[in-house]
Amino acid sequence: MLTVVAAIILPGLANWGFSTLGYPWVGSAVWALGYGLGVVFIWYEWVRPLDITGPEGVSGSEDSSE
Template sequence: MSTKNAGGKIRFGLMMALGIIVPGLIKYFLTQIGYSMLGTVIFFTLYLTAAIFIWFVWIRPLELTGSSEA
């Protein structure tokens, strides 16, 4: 792993982890205290927000084209 892009890879990994772990923990704690529906809404909202953020920042700028030779 080159140190040139290590920071970007670490930020991507942290965002992926936080986008999954934090909504899951919030849903778990809200479900435990009796707010199951609120926990589900918050989980899907935060999970979708993380997915959209990751797409806009890291995936959308990628140049995903095949070879131009037929």
């Protein structure tokens, strides 16, 4: 839940705040940077450590001689 707040809600609120103050480009940049860093963080912490390999004993080549 904290990751959702940090990656989506906070950059969105910052975008709204800067746009309200008359700085829409700054708000869009803050939103894009915050959202992008959130995606990178989620990949680094949750997806990268996963062991995504096939089962053992399965040949990776198409020319298997059985």
